[in-house]
Amino acid sequence: MEDELELVKGCRAGDNAARKSLYTLYSKRLLAVCYRYTGDIDVAHDLLHDGFIKIYKSISKFNYRGEGSLELWMSRLMANLSLDYLKQRKKMQEVIVQEEELPDVIELPEKELYEGISDVQLMLFVTELPTGYRTVFNLYVFEEKTHKEIASMLNINEHSSTSQLHRAKCMLAKRIKEYIRNEEK
Amino acid sequence: MKKNEDELTELFRSRLKKYEIPLQEEMWDKLESELSKPSPRKLYSACFIAIAAIFLLLFACSASVWMFIPQEEILSALSEGTVPVVEKRTAMVKAGKSILAELPVEKCDEQEDILKLEEVVESNIAQIQSDSAIDKAQADIRLKDSIRTLEYQLLEAMAQNQEENIDVQFKNEWTVGLTASIEKGKTISSVGDNLEQITINHKSPISFGISISKILSDNLSLESGLNYTLLRSESKDLSGATIDKQNIHFLGIPLKLNWTFINKKTLMFICLQVECWRNVSLLKMIIAREVAMNNQSQ
Numbered sequence: 148m149e150d151e152l153e154l155v156k157g158c159r160a161g162d163n164a165a166r167k168s169l170y171t172l173y174s175k176r177l178l179a180v181c182y183r184y185t186g187d188i189d190v191a192h193d194l195l196h197d198g199f200i201k202i203y204k205s206i207s208k209f210n211y212r213g214e215g216s217l218e219l220w221m222s223r224l225m226a227n228l229s230l231d232y233l234k235q236r237k238k239m240q241e242v243i244v245q246e247e248e249l250p251d252v253i254e255l256p257e258k259e260l261y262e263g264i265s266d267v268q269l270m271l272f273v274t275e276l277p278t279g280y281r282t283v284f285n286l287y288v289f290e291e292k293t294h295k296e297i298a299s300m301l302n303i304n305e306h307s308s309t310s311q312l313h314r315a316k317c318m319l320a321k322r323i324k325e326y327i328r329n330e331e332k
Numbered sequence: 333m334k335k336n337e338d339e340l341t342e343l344f345r346s347r348l349k350k351y352e353i354p355l356q357e358e359m360w361d362k363l364e365s366e367l368s369k370p371s372p373r374k375l376y377s378a379c380f381i382a383i384a385a386i387f388l389l390l391f392a393c394s395a396s397v398w399m400f401i402p403q404e405e406i407l408s409a410l411s412e413g414t415v416p417v418v419e420k421r422t423a424m425v426k427a428g429k430s431i432l433a434e435l436p437v438e439k440c441d442e443q444e445d446i447l448k449l450e451e452v453v454e455s456n457i458a459q460i461q462s463d464s465a466i467d468k469a470q471a472d473i474r475l476k477d478s479i480r481t482l483e484y485q486l487l488e489a490m491a492q493n494q495e496e497n498i499d500v501q502f503k504n505e506w507t508v509g510l511t512a513s514i515e516k517g518k519t520i521s522s523v524g525d526n527l528e529q530i531t532i533n534h535k536s537p538i539s540f541g542i543s544i545s546k547i548l549s550d551n552l553s554l555e556s557g558l559n560y561t562l563l564r565s566e567s568k569d570l571s572g573a574t575i576d577k578q579n580i581h582f583l584g585i586p587l588k589l590n591w592t593f594i595n596k597k598t599l600m601f602i603c604l605q606v607e608c609w610r611n612v613s614l615l616k617m618i619i620a621r622e623v624a625m626n627n628q629s630q
Contacts, residue, residue, distance in 0.1 A: 166364075166367070170360055171360075174355050174360075175352035175355055176350060176352050178352075178353045178355060179348070179351040179353045182353060183348065191353075192359070195359075196359070196362065196363055196366070199363055200363070200366060200367065201572055203367060204572075205572040208531070223569075224572060224573060227569070227573030227574075228573060230573075231573065253338065255339050255343070258339075261343065266347050266348065269343070269344060273344065273348065287341075288341050288344055288345050289345065289348070316338075316340050319340060319344070
């Protein structure tokens with residue numbers, strides 16, 4: 148906790164060593180956040196770069212609220228930056244019209260089976276989702292936003308948010324099943 | 333908010349929440365070099381300050397010229413640039429009359445004054461030419477001296493009757509002018525719909541327009557015109573991400589009634605300004621000398 152505060156103070160003072168420590172400590176995780184939203188690793192690198200410049204410039208506005216608050220603040224900043232990028236490029240509308248009927252209840256294979264899937268593979272499943280589904284999924288699952296909040300943030304209606312999340316989950320479950328099936332062969 | 337989390341949500345959240353992607357070292361070097369550059373915002377601020385300083389300096393210079401240069405020089409400059417030739421000549425005649433005490437002031441109209449001045453000058457020339465001891469070059473010099481003396485007397489006469497002249501010049505006239513202004517922006521903190529803290533940055537309002545003013549009397553003038561104002565606001569959350577942007581283009585027709593209730597010759601110009609869409613307010617105490625200087629052109 149004290150380390151976090153020291154880092155914040157150092158960055159506020161413009162101390163380059165503190166800036167580098169902050170970067171070393173959180174950049175990998177924050178790059179993953181950008182990649183999870185954009186689905187493009189090159190864009191994620193660019194956003195990480197811009198995001199850190201923004202962090203250093205606006206760290207004076209950050210209020211420390213206990214352990215983890217610094218990471219949460221930076222993570223939200225990166226998420227917002229990624230959302231801005233997607234909005235600017237009008238990628239939110241990217242959805243897939245699915246002809247097949249979607250199940251009401253999403254079923255996964257046995258826990259023992261899907262637990263063997265690597266984190267890298269799970270990340271790949273998320274990044275392969277259509278942008279609209281992926282955005283709602285990220286906001287709901289990782290930012291823990293409600294559908295009302297998501298609807299407000301993305302300028303869509305609540306029903307659309309619910310529907311997109313359900314479709315995202317269906318697609319992910321399908322990919323997991325396919326992956327396990329392929330692994331068994 | 334608590335949710336009934338399903339298995340799939342829990343799987344992705346637990347596995348990817350702390351997921352990390354390795355980075356190359358050169359990424360930091362690139363970032364570090366970027367951080368050492370001066371930010372565009374700082375450059376913008378520096379430019380803004382420089383422009384503001386230039387305007388302030390120009391204003392200070394103008395004010396000091398207006399306040400400290402002797403009246404005669406200002407009036408001389410004004411008379412050369414703005415007083416029509418006929419008026420100037422008329423005034424010269426009047427000044428000449430006061431010296432020579434030959435011509436009754438009240439009974440002469442402008443044309444007579446001019447003719448009589450010409451007569452005086454011609455008689456002077458004749459007198460000079462008739463004098464055999466003086467050559468022609470000396471006659472010219474004396475003639476010029478004579479005219480210069482008359483002109484100097486004219487300026488003195490104008491200075492004495494200055495207030496009267498100004499009244500004549502400005503009464504019952506229309507003026508048209510251009511207005512432009514930039515006011516200081518303001519940043520306020522607020523609480524958003526989801527109880528999150530947001531910062532609303534109201535940027536500097538930019539306003540410009542055209543105004544037309546009718547001087548009704550010595551103390552009263554009515555002003556109207558067309559004014560355009562651009563109001564810009566931007567709200568951001570704690571992380572600095574933009575939540576909302578708002579631009580308001582405001583086109584208005586102002587109606588102002590200006591009443592000057594003290595107008596001292598040398599020091600103060602105090603006015604009460606009433607605007608139709610605002611409350612009555614005692615607005616400004618402007619230190620000026622005799623004539624309020626602004627960008628209005630007639």
